[in-house]
Amino acid sequence: MSAAPGSLTRREFLTRGGALIVSFSLAPRILAASPQEAQNIGKEPVKEPALPGSLSKAPLLDSWIRIDADGTITVFTGKAELGQGIKTALIQVAAEELVVEPRSINLVTADTGRTPNEGYTAGSQSMQDSATAIMHAAAQVRAILVALASQRLNLPAEQLTVHLGVIRGNDGRSITYGQLVTGETLHVRANPQSPLRDPKTRGVIGKSMQRVDIPAKVTGRAIYVQDLRLPDMVHARVVRPPSYGARLISIDSARVQKVPGLLRIVRNGSYIAVVAEREYQAIQAMRALAQGAKWEERATLPQPADLYNYFQKLPTQDYIDLGGAADIALGPGSITSTYRRPYQMHGSIGPSCAVGLSKDGIVTIWSHTQGVYPLRDALAELLKAPPDRVRVIHMEGSGCYGHNGADDAGADAALIATAFPGRPVRVQWMREDEHAWEPYGSVMVSTARARLDGSNITEWQYEVWSNTHNNRPAPAGQLSPAWAIEPPFTPSAPKPAPLPAGGGNRNALPIYKFPNARVVHHFVPGMPLRVSALRALGAYHNVFSIESFIDELAAAARADPIDFRLRHLDDARARDVISTAAERFGWSQYRRQRGRGRGFAFARYKNYAAYCAVVLEVEVDRESGSIRPLRVVAAIDSGEAVNPDGMRNQTEGGIIQSLSWSLYEAVTFDTTRITSRDWSTYPIMRFSNVPETIDVHVITRPGMPFLGTGEAAQGPTAAALANAVADATGVRIRELPFTRSRVKAAVGL
Amino acid sequence: MNLDINGKTFQIDADPTTPLLYILRDQLQLNGAKFGCGLGQCGACTVIVDKQPVFSCITPVSALQGRKIRTIEGLGTLENPGPVQRAFIEEQAAQCGYCIPGMMMRAQALLEQNPAPSKSDIRRYMNANLCRCGTHMRILRAVERAAAFVKDGGKGGTAG
Numbered sequence: 001m002s003a004a005p006g007s008l009t010r011r012e013f014l015t016r017g018g019a020l021i022v023s024f025s026l027a028p029r030i031l032a033a034s035p036q037e038a039q040n041i042g043k044e045p046v047k048e049p050a051l052p053g054s055l056s057k058a059p060l061l062d063s064w065i066r067i068d069a070d071g072t073i074t075v076f077t078g079k080a081e082l083g084q085g086i087k088t089a090l091i092q093v094a095a096e097e098l099v100v101e102p103r104s105i106n107l108v109t110a111d112t113g114r115t116p117n118e119g120y121t122a123g124s125q126s127m128q129d130s131a132t133a134i135m136h137a138a139a140q141v142r143a144i145l146v147a148l149a150s151q152r153l154n155l156p157a158e159q160l161t162v163h164l165g166v167i168r169g170n171d172g173r174s175i176t177y178g179q180l181v182t183g184e185t186l187h188v189r190a191n192p193q194s195p196l197r198d199p200k201t202r203g204v205i206g207k208s209m210q211r212v213d214i215p216a217k218v219t220g221r222a223i224y225v226q227d228l229r230l231p232d233m234v235h236a237r238v239v240r241p242p243s244y245g246a247r248l249i250s251i252d253s254a255r256v257q258k259v260p261g262l263l264r265i266v267r268n269g270s271y272i273a274v275v276a277e278r279e280y281q282a283i284q285a286m287r288a289l290a291q292g293a294k295w296e297e298r299a300t301l302p303q304p305a306d307l308y309n310y311f312q313k314l315p316t317q318d319y320i321d322l323g324g325a326a327d328i329a330l331g332p333g334s335i336t337s338t339y340r341r342p343y344q345m346h347g348s349i350g351p352s353c354a355v356g357l358s359k360d361g362i363v364t365i366w367s368h369t370q371g372v373y374p375l376r377d378a379l380a381e382l383l384k385a386p387p388d389r390v391r392v393i394h395m396e397g398s399g400c401y402g403h404n405g406a407d408d409a410g411a412d413a414a415l416i417a418t419a420f421p422g423r424p425v426r427v428q429w430m431r432e433d434e435h436a437w438e439p440y441g442s443v444m445v446s447t448a449r450a451r452l453d454g455s456n457i458t459e460w461q462y463e464v465w466s467n468t469h470n471n472r473p474a475p476a477g478q479l480s481p482a483w484a485i486e487p488p489f490t491p492s493a494p495k496p497a498p499l500p501a502g503g504g505n506r507n508a509l510p511i512y513k514f515p516n517a518r519v520v521h522h523f524v525p526g527m528p529l530r531v532s533a534l535r536a537l538g539a540y541h542n543v544f545s546i547e548s549f550i551d552e553l554a555a556a557a558r559a560d561p562i563d564f565r566l567r568h569l570d571d572a573r574a575r576d577v578i579s580t581a582a583e584r585f586g587w588s589q590y591r592r593q594r595g596r597g598r599g600f601a602f603a604r605y606k607n608y609a610a611y612c613a614v615v616l617e618v619e620v621d622r623e624s625g626s627i628r629p630l631r632v633v634a635a636i637d638s639g640e641a642v643n644p645d646g647m648r649n650q651t652e653g654g655i656i657q658s659l660s661w662s663l664y665e666a667v668t669f670d671t672t673r674i675t676s677r678d679w680s681t682y683p684i685m686r687f688s689n690v691p692e693t694i695d696v697h698v699i700t701r702p703g704m705p706f707l708g709t710g711e712a713a714q715g716p717t718a719a720a721l722a723n724a725v726a727d728a729t730g731v732r733i734r735e736l737p738f739t740r741s742r743v744k745a746a747v748g749l
Numbered sequence: 750m751n752l753d754i755n756g757k758t759f760q761i762d763a764d765p766t767t768p769l770l771y772i773l774r775d776q777l778q779l780n781g782a783k784f785g786c787g788l789g790q791c792g793a794c795t796v797i798v799d800k801q802p803v804f805s806c807i808t809p810v811s812a813l814q815g816r817k818i819r820t821i822e823g824l825g826t827l828e829n830p831g832p833v834q835r836a837f838i839e840e841q842a843a844q845c846g847y848c849i850p851g852m853m854m855r856a857q858a859l860l861e862q863n864p865a866p867s868k869s870d871i872r873r874y875m876n877a878n879l880c881r882c883g884t885h886m887r888i889l890r891a892v893e894r895a896a897a898f899v900k901d902g903g904k905g906g907t908a909g
């Protein structure tokens with residue numbers, strides 16, 4: 001059990017972070033060219049590569065930090081709180097470099113009317129993009145204020161100290177930030193380098209801080225978009241088509257007219273929605289309308305039992321991501337394994353929701369989208385309005401874990417609000433809407449082949465088949481409501497995301513050093529089911545495959561799986577994470593009990609972001625096929641840790657979510673419809689089967705670039721599970737999820 | 750019809766088949782209980798009726814006359830959080846937080862029935878509620894911590 005983090009009290013802050021003598025020598029944080037992820041870049045990436053993080057997109061300091069005459073500090077981020085705790089970490093970073101208390105900072109998150117455009121909050125990039133920008137902007141703001149104070153007090157900067165928003169001379173005179181800032185003081189372009197504080201003097205960064213959003217969440221304050229209640233607001237529900245591409249033949253509006261409170265039936269092509277005074281009235285009207293609606297459906301989905309064959313036979317675009325054109329001749333003694341992963345869903349607990357208001361020629365949408373600017377552009381296209389007539393304001397929703405129904409609900413709100421102008425319209429999806437219409441994580445298949453020479457891998461070949469992992473809006477054709485209206489929008493042609501971030505090939509390149517390696521990405525454009533970004537994208541499957549296969553090779557070489565990995569790995573930080581996890585688990589002293597086994601796996605997310613190793617012990621009941629995860633130990637290095645407890649929280653969550661995906665989850669369908677439409681047909685992990693303990697060890701690297709945390713654990717967890725099951729049973733299972741029936745069939749008595 | 754919610758009486762004007770959840774959220778602006786599934790499958794809408802945790806998304810208000818309904822707003826406030834709320838804050842037992850009010854109401858019901866639950870009692874009792882962020886370990890710890898607070902007469906616990 002980790003120690004409960006304390007919030008920094010004022011007194012603690014004073015002792016820990018107090019009396020800071022600010023050094024002005026340029027201590028350039030390594031401005032690593034942190035690769036940008038395609039899904040993160042909004043529509044208008046203005047490239048200024050010399051500036052750190054998202055400063056390259058919004059180079060003016062006052063886009064990020066404003067200080068009022070009364071000393072109020074407002075920090076702006078284009079990223080959104082998704083439950084990952086980013087608000088707290090960004091406040092910590094700003095407080096550190098401004099040398100103020102975290103509580104004195106007012107943070108404004110994603111709003112097209114107020115904040116910089118930082119594209120999507122996705123890909124575990126918010127620390128790299130936004131925290132890096134805020135850190136540098138804050139340091140530069142502080143330097144500007146110190147220079148001004150130096151003039152005002154007529155003292156050299158070396159004789160000034162900065163503390164809690166006050167700059168003090170060694171003669172006792174002082175001046176506050178608020179007194180120094182005038183209208184244009186911070187309206188200046190950022191420099192490529194910043195006078196960052198010495199990491200050894202950290203007062204706030206690196207100390208676990210209680211999340212700023214949690215008290216309101218546990219006391220029922222209105223903070224989610226689902227809770228937003230504007231004056232005069234009405235409620236809407238959409239009658240979703242029963243299947244992809246279904247065409248509306250007719251509705252029976254007479255059945256609905258008697259529903260009390262009904263205000264409007266909105267119909268546009270095959271798109272139908274109802275507006276009512278109260279929410280439950282809208283639901284009753286939606287149900288009545290759905291009962292009487294006639295649809296023409298088409299059987300466009302594959303036979304579920306034949307999914308993987310069907311998928312691998314679809315036309316592909318092939319990319320050689322590593323190695324030469326020709327297959328590697330593997331020769332005798334080679335080993336081949338194929339791994340499969342089904343469609344899996346985000347499954348947000350709170351169905352998507354948005355509030356729209358069309359008034360005075362402006363459409364305002366409150367949404368839990370991951371990208372306010374991209375959604376604004378998509379909605380402007382959908383409504384045929386100029387982008388400056390649409391404003392999208394982020395409010396928190398239920399955790400999304402990628403591209404779920406949030407943007408589509410924003411489109412619903414936009415379509416319905418413009419058909420019912422003047423009053424705010426709140427629309428929330430029903431559970432079955434979210435399960436059936438959210439874009440899933442793509443089905444994936446991979447084949448790994450390798451040859452061993454003694455305990456060394458000499459040849460390695462890996463191929464992966466995948467759909468795209470990014471069908472985010474804009475354009476409007478990526479919004480499912482836009483498919484139903486007349487004339488319909490159509491989705492844009494899918495494109496593979498380029499490496500190093502990648503999509504289906506994310507983490508397909510081995511991080512291990514092999515003398516001869518080849519990696520092929522078979523990009524499958526055809527999408528029988530709707531897919532898009534699900535947390536970790538292709539890394540979940542590729543790390544599951546590669547780290548399972550490494551264990552298979554270690555077994556063939558009769559080597560310890562961890563020693564075997566280390567033999568092929570020279571990255572010192574990778575080795576640290578691996579040995580930390582192994583030691584904390586007690587790998588070398590492990591005694592296997594009957595029915596139990598242990599498994600290890602490691603990855604560096606995207607091969608350039610966070611390092612994460614997971615060790616897992618399971619118990620397998622051969623008779624029932626049920627797997628019980630017992631104990632999990634993980635180690636993570638995300639660069640400099642800003643809020644260690646926040647990182648542990650995210651990593652624990654990543655581990656449990658990946659265990660849930662890997663043990664239980666597969667979207668089900670028949671040849672026409674999605675059939676997993678609720679929690680009984682799409683079960684997820686419950687308290688009864690979460691591990692007994694999960695211990696996450698954070699390795700911090702003061703002064704090193706932020707690497708992001710949220711998606712590091714999913715791949716290693718899946719592989720560690722597979723390896724533990726193999727260790728417990730002697731049987732290797734290569735198809736996810738590890739349901740009771742699959743495990744029983746593989747290992748049953 | 751009258752409903753007794755958090756010790757206060759509210760006069761409700763609604764179709765008696767309306768599930769309690771919509772009355773709480775839309776008419777009384779009590780936001781704690783959340784819509785998650787409308788099917789009684791996830792527990793995001795959990796409130797306490799008399800002594801039992803109840804899925805408010807499938808409980809019609811007509812069944813609730815004369816019964817004591819409690820929601821998370823009745824456990825404490827931002828300024829003065831109750832023991833279960835303090836325990837969840839101290840354990841940082843939330844990610845997105847959407848399921849958490851339902852979790853806390855179920856935990857509250859458990860602690861009223863069994864002030865000293867074992868770890869397995871807690872798991873078994875909490876099993877009806879779903880969390881998608883994977884905050885389970887922290888939620889379990891928070892329920893244990895809340896039990897310790899309750900044992901101290903609701904006064905226990907120090908920040909940090």
